Amino acid sequence: MQFSHRESSPGIAAAGRELSYHDGLMSLVRRLASGLVGPACLLLLVIAFFWKLTLTNQYAWLESPDLASQVLPWFQYQAHQFHQGRVPLWDPFLFGGQPLIGQAQPGLAYPLNWILFLLPLQDGHISPAILNWYFVLIHFMAALFCYFLCRDLRCSKLASVFAGVSFGLGGYVGSIDWPQMLNSAVWAPLVLLFLLRAIRPPYPIGAAALAGMFHGLSWLSGHHQIPTYIALAVLFVWLYSVVAARFAWRAARILPLFAVFSLLTGALQILPAYEYGRLAVRWVGLQEPIGWNQAVPYLIHQQYSMRPIHLLGVLLPGIEAHSNIFVGVVGLSLASLALVCCWRNRALRIISGLGLLGVLLALGANTVFHGILYSALPLLDKTRHPASAISLFHLAVAVLIAYGVDAMSGPSAAPVLRRLSMALLGFGLFCFLLLFGITLARNLSVPDGDGAIMSALAALALGGLLYRWIKNDTGRKALAGLMLALFILELGNVYVARLLHKDDKDRSVHLKRFGENLDVAEYLKRQSGPVRVEVEFEDVGFNWGDWHQMDVFSGYLASMPANLLSTDIYTARTRMLYGINFAVARKPNREGQQEVFRGQSGLNVYRNPEAFPRAWTIHDLFEVRSVPEVRAHLQDPNFDLRRKSFVYGTPPALDTCEGPDRIRHLHRGINSVVLEVEMQCRGLVVLSENYFPGWRASVDGKSARIYEVYGALRGVVVEKGAHRVEMKYRPATVYAGAMATLAGLLGAILLAAFARPSAAVAPH
Secondary structure, three states: OOOOHHHHHHHHHHHHHHHHHHHHHHHHHHHHHHHHHHHHHHHHHHHHHOHHHHOOOOEEOOOOHHHHHHHHHHHHHHHHHHHOOOOOOEEOOEOOOEEOHHHOOOOOOOHHHHHHHHOOEEOOEEOHHHHHHHHHHHHHHHHHHHHHHHHHOOOOHHHHHHHHHHHHHOHHHHHOOOHHHHHHHOOHHHHHHHHHHHOOOOOOHHHHHHHHHHHHHHHHOOOOHHHHHHHHHHHHHHHHHHHHOOOOHHHHOHHHHHHHHHHHHOHHHHHHHHHHHHOEEEOOOOOOOEEOOOOOOHHHHHHOOOOHHHHHHHOOOOOOEOEOOOOOHHHHHHHHHHHHHOOOOHHHHHHHHHHHHHHHHHHHHHOHHHHHHHHHOOOHHHHOOHHHHHHHHHHHHHHHHHHHHHHOOOOOHHHHHHHHHHHHHHHHHHHHHHHHHHHHHHOOOOOOHHHHHHHHHHHHHHHHHHHHHHHOOOOHHHHHHHHHHHHHHHHHHHHHHHOEEOOOOOOOOOHHHHHOOHHHHHHHHOOOOOOEEEEOHHHHOOOHHHHHOOEEOOOOOOEEEHHHHOOOOOOHHHHHHOOOOEEEEOOOOOOOOEEEEEOOOOOEEEEOOOOOOOEEEEOEEEEEOOHHHHHHHHHOOOOOOOOEEEEEOOOOOOOOOOOOOEEEEEEEOOOEEEEEEEEOOOEEEEEEEEOOOOEEEEEOOEEEOEEEEOOOEEEEEEOOEEEEEEEEEOOHHHHHHHHHHHHHHHHHHHHHHHOOOOOOOOOO
16 A cells, blocks of 8 residues: 555654654753753852751851841841741830841841741741751852853853852852841842943843842842942942943943942832931940941041951961951962953953952052042941952952863963963972971961961962863863862861851850850749840840840840930939839849849849839920930939920920829730820820830820830820820831832843843853
8 A cells, every 4th residue: 555645744744743842842951951050069069068067067157246146136036026927127125125127237128038037946946957058058149149140251161160169158258157248248249240231232221220139139138338349349340331332321321220220129128227327326346336427437447457468368368357368279370360361351351350449448448549439439438347348359259260260271271371380389389398397497386377288288289280281181171170179178178167166165155155044034934014124245145135035125236226325224213214124133233123033044033123114104294405404304313204204396285183094004016015094184105115216106096196205215195084005116118118129129120021132242
């Protein structure tokens, strides 16, 4: 039987379509798998690099005074409230309460922290294992984003992995353990990625918007320092692009677009922080705190500047102050190779300039350049830590390392590699013999002698690897792998070595304090009625109030509302005004205190019988005009704080009556307070919690004004009779900031997706 072509063709066509579909699907799978190779390798490298945190439970990264005293209690407080279904905009547990989100550093506005706060708790607290993985994944984000940057610059996958390792595991990111700093630094590669796209003709506005969006995310992280330095880097790159384009309007529009989307996206943190900053004082290293309208003295910038001698720390570990600049023999050699072989690359020149900018800023007071910027640019004085600008240098070096890895295979690299290998071998041998001779001859110690020996050995090893690279064209993948391993070895001996073992009795002392005085905390929690405690910080060592969810009139803070500090908070009369009815101490610190509980650790609980109630009423109110006048009245023993008070400006009219008013019920939440009162006549209900803009009051459902009484407390006028008084913290800056952040995120994404496509970009 014969079959015609016409009869067989439909079956063949169907089979062809099925084969084509299968080939297309397999091609897509291969592309996806190929694209995931680099990120997967980075993830495995980061997990292995931080083996102390990921593969054991013997080490902790929070073992330092600031992290243990501040950051961990902040995180614990937020996690506890998230699990209760509340967003803690206000922190009522320290010094009578203050805005949590306004302080910025707790990181409440950072969306990725919300994941941490929502993860399961262990015995009511954040699991140490989860905290370790949180820390490790921040470094993975940094490595991954730098990998994406280098891939966008057309570096190979292997070269981009080198860059990711450099930025994510070494340098500034590798040495800083404050999460609010880390979370801001990890976004710098994505800012640079889209900024470099934006400055290429025809200057796509979508790329500029995305660069601004990622910069806004760095603002949400909780600290202004690194975002400020990133902004300076953006200004530098923009100026270069405008001048290079002969002041073309299309290039000039990049900066305004960037600024708009940066401010919009970061608004959820920027607006509350700005409101709080204007009304707070901040400790910057001086004996007394300073206000918003006072510049941080240049003396403080000088103190936290990197000295020129510390530039030697690029190669030799242990030579550092305030920030670690170490890159290592492998990283520095590859970056130098890129500068020699790839200087004609426009992107490389821009990135090299960015690295130089980072060094000049980090040197701070040791260069005239920094002082000029300090004087000329608004808000730069608030950073106070020039050495942190070295993060820009490390980002630039990471990208140069990627270019250097790819340059090794270039046709013109052989003579450069030959000279570099000889120089490395000579340097390594010289350093090794020098250190060996010093040790034998005079038995002298050298700064971080082990680190210097490791640098010498790394130079010898890299020199040998480069020599084999020149001689062997077939085994270069293996040699590149060995170079990567050597690079990780160098970084690990500097950065992972900083993690402390939990059983190190001499240095692992801060986290152990969290398990102390639990009997005292449990006793206080069992007491009826509002409890507010005064605790000597030296006795507990961390922010006890946030950790135990308990009112404590003390704390370890970077800032404080100015009105609170103006009340002389360390005097006995002010403390009684705040209703501090218990003291935790080794012995009584005030006359009349009654011991009510003896703790196992030596800390006891004493009752303060003179403490005011949490709320009371007054019918005598007058005007004051200045802080000294407030302090004079508060500390005057003849001034009856229970019967009269004062306000700034014209006071409301109050009535005088015979019978006593009654506070029948008081319920306080995190962001709210409810009081049920019975007034004999028109008077002022005072709550011994701090006044701050954003608190809203109502009496029987009708809006009422909150007065700032006693210089810092909250008061509401209530008419005669039984009433329900409610106060809620609803700051307009937070709600406006949330809407602006959402607009910034959606706007940047939509603009990037639907803006007119850019013309093809020429190779760079």
